[in-house]
Structure formats: C-alpha cells, structure tokens
Amino acid sequence: MAGKVVELSDSTFDKFVESNKVVMVDCWAAWCRPCLMLAPVVEELAEELAGKVGVAKLNVDENPGISMRFGISAIPTMLVFKDGVMKEPLVGVRPKAEIKNYLMSL
C-alpha cells in the first residue's frame, strides 16, 4: 500500500495508528467542499512520504465514532499521531509544504 492513501473506518483506525510510526488521517466528508480541495494534496503527500508517514483518510459521515472520540467539529481536520500519541491536529485546508514540514518535524 506504500504511496497510497489508506481508507480507514471506525474499526480499522486504531490498528493503522499503532502500526505506523507517524500517521496523518484526513477526516473528510463528501459534502465538504474544502475537503475536496485538500484531497489531491493528501494523495501527493502519501506518495512523497511513503515509508515515512502513514497517510490515511476517514469519512466522518460514515464513521461518527472517530469524530466523536477526537471531538472533531470542523472538517477537513488532519489528525496526527507519533508512536500512537496524538499530536496537534491540522484544521482546514493547508498548503502541501506546510503539512509536509509539520509531519517531518515530528
């Protein structure tokens, strides 16, 4: 799956976070226009950071459990984890360089 964005659900989320050193999960929904703007950036990041960061996405509409657990109230939100520990999430559409720099700084 290297280089691809992994699609997560409420039930596959924890295992993914545990099995990657650094993880970024793009929480999105189909009705959210800014999420659609961010999607191509997330795909590029998955390719560019393959082997370094596990890049995934989660549809909040279909998986309310994770959004409740992390108190997500605005999308897109990128949840970020290192060694299974949650780091400051990134909220809103961000330029690719900013996301990449943040993930590489962890």
Place this chain on the structure above:
Amino acid sequence: MDADVTIIGMGPAGLQAAIHSSRKKAKTLVLGKMENSAIYPTELENYLGYRGGSGKELLASGAEQARSFGASLLQEDVISVEKAEGGFILRLESGKEVKSKALVFAPGISRKKLNIPGEKEFFGKGVSYCATCDCNFYKEKPVAIIGEASEAASSAELMTHYASKVYWVAKELKANQNMVDMALGAGANLVQSQPKTVRGDQKVTGLELEDGTVLEVNGVFIELGSRSSADLAMDVGVLPDPEGHLKVDEECGTGVEGVFACGDITGKPWQLARAVGQGAVAGLNAASYARSG
C-alpha cells in the same frame, strides 16, 4: 435574464473582461459590488499611466466604459451557479436567475479576517469558516453566525435546520433584503452588534459582544463577505488549489468548457496590471466561445 457572457466580479479584471466581451458584440452581464473590489479604497501606485489617483475613480470610469460598449452591470452577489443545457444558471442574492452561455470568474480573493481574540485559538474547537461543511457537528446546539453580507445570511438560514438556536451577529446588514428575509423567516435571531471575543475553555462556550453581553453558544461561524469563489467554482466543476486559486491556461480557460477566470483569483502577483491583462484575454475568449456555440 439571459446573457452570452456573465462575469462574476466588478473589479478591474471583471470590468476589463466586460469591455472586451461587449466590444466583441457578446451580450455581457457583470455581477458583483464595486465597493468590494480590493482596489476600491486604495490609491494607485504602480499602474501604467496613473501616478496617484484613486481605485474608486478607476472603477467608476471603467464601469462607464463597459456600459458604453453595451455591457449591463448589476450590483449583486452570486449565490450559486449550476451547469445547465447550453450554459449555466446563476442565482443572485435578490432571487433573480441568469442564464448564460459562458462564465468568467473574476471574484478577486478574500482578504477579510475577523481577527478577534479566541478566533484562532478555537478554530476547529467551535470556530468554523464553513457552515455547509460543519453544520452536522452542531445538531441541537446553539450557534452564532458572524457576518453582514450574503454568505452569512445563507449560513444563518442553513444552520436553523441543525442548531437548537441561531444568533446572526451583524452590526449592519449588507445582504439583500431577500436573503435577510429568508434567514430571519427560517428562525435566525438577528443580533445587531459587533463581536468582541470568542470565549471557551477546551471548546467554545460563548461569544462576547461589544456591549459585554455573552451569547452562550457552542459554535461560532465566521462567514464574512459573499459566497466564496472556491465554492462557486466547484459548483461548475472547477477545483481550486489549496490556496483557493483557480488554475488557468493561456486563454484564461479553467479546463471546464465555457468557464474562464481572470485577476487575483488565478494567482499571484495580485496586481492591477495582471488583473486587467487577464481580463482582456478572458473577455475575448468567453465572447468567442459564447458566440460560436
């Protein structure tokens, strides 16, 4: 109302596009508010032939020039656009509909920020800039919408279908009466005041107003200005980049048939000379497209 070419934006890019489109004998309509153009309140510094001079005068004279070639100008925001047979249908804030063969996006970029304490800190923790994205997270919770123009009115109306209570905080109303009636008719409560601070602990708990009153809300939606150009572009299938810019080719085409773009919305440098240069290209090509179809 019918047009060959409809231009979204009454700044320098849109007006230049209108001049070139109407001179090509395309029936041209320009929509937007001249006073919302980035150049309106400024003094010109580096535009060819203008050493000093006001943006307002440049726009007023450009608008006259566009009218003299037959373009129609309507000081209204566009609320939505959709593809339709033979072109596009635009819905305006007054409720009017326009059918157009070609579209030119010239909406500039939004520089509006509220900049009140708590806004940044609680972004994603109760502060949102997109009611359509985040409405679902506020089911049965009280929220405030901040903004005076059409976007705030639409969001206030939308949130009445989700939230337990909707306050619409606007010192002055700049939205069309039709939009105001829609929001208030749906049950939004207008609070004519200036927001001062977003309050909260881990999450938003309230919005403090200039007179010290605190509205107890869990969500604060900041919706300044008109419907975002990114949203309008996506209505017709043009995907903006993460900075909100629309990519264009040499013809100022967006990749979607019949849709052109010019000015600040297409990228940097955000300058008058670039805006009018692209305006001319977009106007000419939109007119050719509309008249050949």
